[in-house]
Amino acid sequence: MTTPTELTTSIDPLFDVSGKAVLVTGGTRGIGSMIAEGFVRRGARVVISSRSADACRSEEDRLGQFGDCTACPADLATDAGLAAVVDRVRTDLGSLDVLVNNAGATWGAPIDTYPMDGFDKVVRLNLRSVFALTQAVLPLLEAGASSADPGRIITIGSIDGIVTSEAEAYAYGASKAAVHHLSRHLARQLASRHVTSNVIAPGPFYSKMMAFLLDDAEARQGVEAGVPLGRIGTGDDIAGAAIYLASRAGAYLTGTTLVVDGGSSSCR
Incomplete structure (x- = not known):
């Protein structure tokens, strides 16, 4: 056993997540899929969720090649969807070590015509469902x-x-700012219950939300030009951040926002 001033001899145990029970919402594509694959490849037992049953089957098959992964089709904006995911975690994992709240949506429209039902949809999934699922799996x-x-x-x-x-995605930015604050509030309240709460704030990564830009070569160059490190993020970049927070290396962090954006937000 090390003293408080000593480091573990080997770096590997610091980042070991093997055997951990992990739930990744929105885990069938984009950042969620990258994070889920990172955990599966490193020996974690992972449940992923998505609204699409077809996407769940496909991603379960893909990730199953690397380790332990099961998928649960569910719409987390509904109470029935939340209940289905919690039941699957209990059935397949029996416990939960790590909750990755990743499911989200965006909606873009000019301010003069921005629909309130679109605003409500984004806030319900990006903010309300994060709190509701966290509450449900807390035990x-x-x-x-x-x-x-x-x-x-x-x-x-x-x-x-x-x-x-620059995008007119009013509900998206507002909901993400709100969820950052919610995470800090959870960190304060749950510390005494031995549960940490942290945020990863990604910059540009390939996802459905950004495909319209990144699939166009000229537009992609424009995005990359706005990143000081000169590229969009990779699966290793985002999975590494999540594994850090979930491992022994991240056990003393709570209430933090880990910005993973190649420096782009610091230069705006």
Whole structure:
């Protein structure tokens, strides 16, 4: 056993997530799929969710080649969808060490015509469902938690919740800023229950939301030009951040926002 001033001899145990029970919402594509694959490849037991049953089957088959992954079709904007995911976690995992709140949506329209039903849809999924699912799985997170190895809540925010975007996606940026604050509030309230709460705020990564830009060569060059490191993020970049927060290396972090954007938000 090390003293408080010593480092573990080997770096590997610091980032070991093998055997951990992990739920990744919105885990069939984009950032969610990247994070889920990172955990599966490193020996975690993973449940992913998505609204699309076809996407769930496809991603379960793909990730199953690398390790332990099951998928649960569910719409987390509904109470029935939330209940289905919680039941699947209990059935397939029996416990929960890490919740990755990744499911989200966006809606873009000029301010004069921005639809309120679109605004409500984005806020319900990006903010309300994050709180509702966290509340629902909290007993599972607490059950195996300790001061040395707390339960982990990792919420995927966005740099659009930190700096304003040129896109007219009013509900998206507002909901991400709100979920950043919600995560800090959860961190404060849950610390005594051995559960941490942190945010990863990604910049540009390939996803359905950004495909319209990144699939166009000229537009992609424009996006990359706005990133000081000169590229969009990769699966290793985002999975590495999540694994850090979920591992022993991240056990003393709570209430933080880890910005993973190649420096783009710092230069706006």
